[in-house]
Amino acid sequence: MSNIFNLVYNELLKIFIRKSTWVLYGFLTLIIIASGFFAYFAGNERTANYTDEGWQEELQQENAEIGANAEQDVFMLGFNLERMSENNYYLENDLQPVSYGAGQFVADASFMISIVSLLTVIIAGGIVANEFRWGTIKLLLIRPYSRAMILFAKYVGVLSFAIITLLYVTVLGWVVGLIFFGFDGFNPQVIILENGSHRYESVVLALLTDYGYGLVSLIMMATLAFMISSVFRNSTLAISISIIILLSGSTITLILSRYEWSKYLLFANLNLRQYEEGGRVAIEGMTLPFSITVLAVYYVVFIVLAWWVFGRRDVAGD
Numbered sequence: 001m002s003n004i005f006n007l008v009y010n011e012l013l014k015i016f017i018r019k020s021t022w023v024l025y026g027f028l029t030l031i032i033i034a035s036g037f038f039a040y041f042a043g044n045e046r047t048a049n050y051t052d053e054g055w056q057e058e059l060q061q062e063n064a065e066i067g068a069n070a071e072q073d074v075f076m077l078g079f080n081l082e083r084m085s086e087n088n089y090y091l092e093n094d095l096q097p098v099s100y101g102a103g104q105f106v107a108d109a110s111f112m113i114s115i116v117s118l119l120t121v122i123i124a125g126g127i128v129a130n131e132f133r134w135g136t137i138k139l140l141l142i143r144p145y146s147r148a149m150i151l152f153a154k155y156v157g158v159l160s161f162a163i164i165t166l167l168y169v170t171v172l173g174w175v176v177g178l179i180f181f182g183f184d185g186f187n188p189q190v191i192i193l194e195n196g197s198h199r200y201e202s203v204v205l206a207l208l209t210d211y212g213y214g215l216v217s218l219i220m221m222a223t224l225a226f227m228i229s230s231v232f233r234n235s236t237l238a239i240s241i242s243i244i245i246l247l248s249g250s251t252i253t254l255i256l257s258r259y260e261w262s263k264y265l266l267f268a269n270l271n272l273r274q275y276e277e278g279g280r281v282a283i284e285g286m287t288l289p290f291s292i293t294v295l296a297v298y299y300v301v302f303i304v305l306a307w308w309v310f311g312r313r314d315v316a317g318d
Helices: 002-016 019-042 055-069 074-092 102-128 128-133 137-141 146-179 203-232 235-258 260-264 288-312
Strands: 187-195 195-203
Touching: 002 019, 002 146, 019 102, 019 146, 055 074, 055 260, 074 187, 074 195, 102 128, 102 146, 102 187, 102 203, 102 235, 128 137, 128 203, 128 235, 137 146, 146 203, 146 288, 187 203, 195 203, 203 235, 203 288
Parallel strands: none
Antiparallel strands: 187 195
């Protein structure tokens, strides 16, 4: 057991020792800090404190002001419309809004799971192919470990990188939120917009929900990139195909949705949120058990193909 831990540790070390990895982390840091600036300065209405007795009137007045200025402030139109919808939710459910705090900022920044997925695909697409490109694959395979164990360590290293990066953006989100908006409790209630409707829940539950759905897509795309990297030894091909599916999958699904066979495509089943209440199923006839089954089949195929090809490959000429 200690052997596999050592191998995974070595893979993580190789990932984090590269300058490119720290450039990616710098990119993540800038996005979160920029999001904090935007939420604080451009959306400073959300930091307002509402009085206990007159909060309904204050929300109504805020909506009236947003509506009056909508045509003048086109850049903020989308943000303001969302703000009005949020205010209406408070009014309809007789919920007094709390001031915008660190917890709400972290919940709003859960979109970072998509960016973490993108970076994980980049790592997964090169972790095997680069060994061949750099000529280090022979040195790796002469070690007293089986090829299956070496490939497993690389795969676990990729997923570990994803988890570490996700923890980093979450902690950084809390820090940035505390700096800009202050402390609002360890598990504050936050408002979430999903499928065109709002819900009120704890920030921990909101993050677990968002990250849970996001990890499905992350793992599938990382596994696809890992498989292509192992089979074709081409990091560019692995990264390109995976990123295209990750970024354009929903559009491709929409275009092909009129065909019955399209529901068996990988990208048609990646978004499990479509089965939530109020969600719109991408293709008629699809269900949650169906999508889980399709994803499981793709996952097994990717894993088996990667291990089979890597285990049989002759590296004598590499």
